[in-house]
Structure formats: C-alpha cells, structure tokens
Amino acid sequence: MIYLQTERLVAPKKVVLVGNPNVGKSAVFARLTSRYVTISNYPGTTVDLFRGRARIQGRDYEFIDTPGIQALHSQSEDERVTSNVLKSEKPDLILQVADGKNLRRTLLLTAQLARLKCPLLLALNMKDECDERGIQIDADALSRRIGIPVVQTTAITGEGFSEIINHLDSQAFCSLNGHPPSEWVEEILHAVRRTDEGEDRWDRTKTNLWSAAVVLGALIHIQNYVGAWWGMPTLYSSLEGWLPSGEGLAGTAREAVRLLIAFLLPVLLPFLLALKANTRFNDRFGIWVRRFSTGIPILAVTLSVVYQMVGNLGAQVLVDLLENGLFGGYLTPMLRGLVPTGLVHDFLLGEYGAISVGLTYGIAIVLPVVASFFIAFSFLEDSGYLPRLAVLSDRVFRLMGLNGKAFLPMILGLGCVTMATMTTRILNSKKERLVATILLALGVPCSAQLGVILGIVTGISPLATTVVFGTVLLQLFVVGLVLARILPGQRSDFVLEIPPIRCPDWKNIARKTGLRVKWFLKEALPLFVLGTIILFLLDRLSLLGYMIAAVQPVVTGLLELPSKTATVFFLGFLRRDYGAAGLFDMARSGLLTTQQIVVSLTVMTLFVPCIANFFMVIREQGLRNALLITAFVSIYAVSVGTVLNFLINTLGLVL
C-alpha cells in the first residue's frame, strides 16, 4: 500500500523526443502514448509541441513531441520551439529519434545533444527502409562508442519498441564530442549496398514494365480529358451504352462506376501497385516529378485526378447520394410530417432553417466534398510528392519574396487555411511568414471551399473555370510580387530536404482522414448551425433586409450579383465553405448566370478568411497585422471582382 502511494506522488518522468525533421518522431510518440498525432511524409508536419502521458510498466511518463530540428542553433520558428523546450523543461531523458539511413547526420545532432548534460537514448528509426536499401548498422558497437543505449526501430510497425521501453529509465550520458571520425562510422555502418548498385536485370525490367504501365494509364487519363473536351470518343463515353441506365440511387451508382473505371483505375491502380512493389520505381518516380519536363505533366495529371475525385466523385456522386437520398428522400420529409407549420417549423426547416439549411449544407454538401478531398490530400502528403513540388515552384516563389519552402504552407492551405497559417512557422524569416500569411488569407481556398467550387465549376464551361482559377492565381502572384518589394526584411535561401517517395500506408490515410472528418464535424458543423440561427434571427427581426440593403450598392451595384449573395458572403466569414455551399445551392437553383457564378466565386475565394483563421492570424502575427490583413483582403477582393465583372462586360466575353 505504502509503495503504491509513494509511487503516485512521484512526478511523471519527462521524456522529450528530439530529432531531425521527417524522421518519424510523431510516429514514435504516437506509439508510446497511444495518442494519434498527424504523421506525414514531409518535413514540418509538427510545428508545435504535443504532450502525452502513458503508464508503462507501472511508471508514469510524460512524452513531449517536438518539431524537427536541423541543429540546436536553430533558425526558424518551429525549430526554436524545440530548442526552448530543451532549455525550459529539464527533461529526465532525451529520446533522439533518427533516420537510420543518415547515420552521420544523426550523430552530429547527437553530439550537440550530448552537451545538454541530460541522459540520452538514441532510436535509429526506419529500420525497414535501411533493410530495403541494404544498410546495416551495428547498434551495439555504436552504443559502446558513444556511451548511451542505441535501439533500432520501425515506428510504423512497432519493431524495437520493447527495447525503447526497457531503456526509458536510462541514466547514461553521451560521450560523443564533436564530429564523429569517419573511420569508426564506417566500422559501424557495414554492408552498405546502394539500391542502384548490384541490381539484377529482372529488377530493371520490372521497373521498366511498371513505368510503362503508369505512363499508359496517364495517357488514357489525358485522352479522357482532352477527348471529352473536343468531343472525341473516349473510354468514358464508350461506357455510356455499356452501363445500365438508371434514375435516382441507381443513377448515382452508375455514375460512380463510370468514374471509377474511366478515370481513377487507369492511373491510380498501376501507380499504387508500382509504388508498393518496387523501391527502385519510387526512386525513379521521385526524380521524374521534380524535373521540369516530366514534373509539369505529372502535376497536371495529379491535379486532374484530384479534381475527378473531389469535383465528380465527391461533389456530384456523393453529394447527390446524401442530399437527395438521405436528406431529401428521408430526413426532411420525415421531419416535415412531425413538425407542424409555425415558428418551430421555420426555425428548423424554413428558408434559414437549422436543419434544412445548416445541417444539410454541412453534412450533405460540404462533408462528402471535404472527406474525398482529405483522402486525396492525405495520400499526397504521405507519398512525399509535396516537397518535390516545392523544388519545382521555387523559382516562382522567389519572385514573391518567398522560397520553395513556402509551397508547403500554401498547399496545406488547401487542406485548412487556419492550420496552414500555423505551418508558416517553418519559414525562416519574419517577412516570409508575413507574406505567406497574407497570401493564405487572400487567395488560398480551403478544402471544403475548393471542393464546393470544383462542384460548381464542373457544371459550367471550361473557360469559366479557367477564368476563376486564373484570376485567383494571378492575384496571388501580383500581390506576392508587390509585397516582396514593399515589405521590409529579407527572404531566405532555399534549402530543403526531400524525403523519399513512399507508398502511403492506407491505415494512416484512413486514420488521418477520420481525424480530419471528426475535426470538421466538431469544429465546423456547430458554426454552420450557429450561422443559420443568426441568419434566422436577423431575418425574423427584419434586420437582415437592412443589412442586405446596406451592402446592396457593392453587391448588386459593383458586382452585379443578386442581393441574396450578400447573405452568402456573410456566411462565408463564419466558414468560407459555408458561403461556398450557399453559392453552390444558388447556382444549382439557376439563380446565377455563368458570369455571376464566375464573379461571385472569385470574390468569395479572395474574400476575408473565416473567423477561425482570423484568430490564428492574431495569434501568429498580432492583432494589428490581423486587422490590417483583413481590411486589405476585403477591399481587394471586392475590387478584383468589380474589375473582373467590368472586363467581362467590356470584352463581351461569352463564358
């Protein structure tokens, strides 16, 4: 009894996980604490501290996951987070997580950590990849050399974790001082065989076959696209007669099958199989995607597959299924029967009804779109594709006072602008962080919004789509160009580590998507309902009419949009995707002409960020900057919309 009580009084042992970026600290953390943290295949996934407690073999531990660092003398904001925690937290143990493939680099950080005078444990992670590449490390010899326990682990499978647990109470200090001499590193690193050496002919043939299959798939995909555009017969159209016709749910299923066969299978299937089967294919593919000549076509195919997945599968097929099937077919009629007409009915099911608008928009329109986007996006995150795009885009970002590294927060902004604003911490200079934050607030649509936009534009002409996205991209570029020149400060040079191309683990994708969907339901859905209730109250109190009248000159005068669009813009401030869902609904009901769709979508995309992002900008940049950014963005969005509308009118552009 006494033993148990004293044990409870003992403070948990504090273990801080430290390591180079993208070595799997979060994966190790997740396994030790059974807490899921987002894991991806690019440096900079973790930009803040995560704490988790666990009881292991009767003792309490507090684990702290940190952003990856290159070295202790750190440069960027996220790295500083880690340096600070090591100084302030006084850990009982530092667990250095390392990529076993890069032993020299690992030991450089080990030598720096040794100076902190704290017990150290070294986990050489990614043992699976070391084995694949024929890298063998003599962990015992290394342990003898540097005086601390060394374990080899594979965080995603759990290999080696019992050893980590055995050493959690280690009191050993590291004896490494400065650069390790290369002779003994060679000694420890025996049997290194690089994958491109000593491969046999069959390996090469296999790789070539896979490459051919993937290229063929991509060509079929492109033909489907271009063919549909020019009215050529395609696999897609030849399926028309072959698939049974149907209405309602059968029609939805038919549409899904057609999409799957014609668009997703030819590209995705050979690609996935190739990724899974062959490391050498991955290496080769990794090179293709970051060359200009092959990288741009691959980018185009990737974008169009994502577009098919989100715009067609998500925004058409799944939305149809949920909205007309679930809500239109069952829920709403059922509730209509239950609730008599009157105030309650209007509150729940009226023009601004919490269920008929709030929940329907949230669950039936936005959720399927976000979910399908999250799947595609998680896949891209885990494959290692994104950092390679940073290489491709460095030259463009350079003109905007940024460098290719800024591509990561920008593309993450397509997931969630709020989270991406936090990710700007990976950028090295203050100026870069500010520019990236402004661009995110201005013109990067978040997943839900983008999905809904894709849903709307699939219904209108390719030219209109091009005008919307072209205008938004052009604005991002122009604003970046100007900001680069007027803001004080420096851009930093581009140095970025590129992780290997990996076949994404479907379990991680499922878990990540699940987590994000849960987050959406928890964070966004209440706002949808809340926004609708506010609108309902304003409408009842006859204030809505005044508000719409107040912005009338701008909305109907300058932008030439129907006055109802004003309410949609208001919703857009609560959640941008909610506003987009409103436009989606208006567009489908035929309330908007193509020109109005184009103008309203452009303004909505450029318009102020949602409330959540506004608070994040305050946190990262301070209130003054946040207000300035918001003011600038609103004025700019309306101006661009006005100019665009004027141009379409004057040029007589038929969209």
Next chain:
Amino acid sequence: MTTESGVKLTELRPGEKAKLLFMTPEVELRLFGFGLFPGIEIEMIQRFPSYIIRCEQTEIALETSVASQVTVSKPTI
C-alpha cells in the same frame, strides 16, 4: 595520377560525385544541420530548377545562391 582540385558545387554535372571541401560562413551553419560538412561525399542529382544533391541517403534541394558558396573537390585524372 589522381589529383584533386577545388571547384564550386554548381560546376558538378548530374551524376558526378565529389568530396565536400568547405563553404562560406554564411551558409555553413544551415548546411551543417543537413549533414553537409567538410570531408563528406556528395553526388549531384539535378541542376534545374534547383540544385539537388545527395549526401548519405538524404536528398537536399539548394538554390543557386547557396550552392555557389560551397566548394567541393572533384577527382581529376
């Protein structure tokens, strides 16, 4: 006879290997963290749109402004 001569990193062609000799103090600290320190062997992978070099099993993308501050020794025959 094999001699070594110091050239700028930017002069390596794709596929060429070289030993890292030294770099200017401006970029030194940043590159050390990536495991790029004197004596290590690197391989040039790609030159455009950015320089990409491999050191151990890590691929690192560098801008011209950084790459031109690194000197490597290229074995010449």
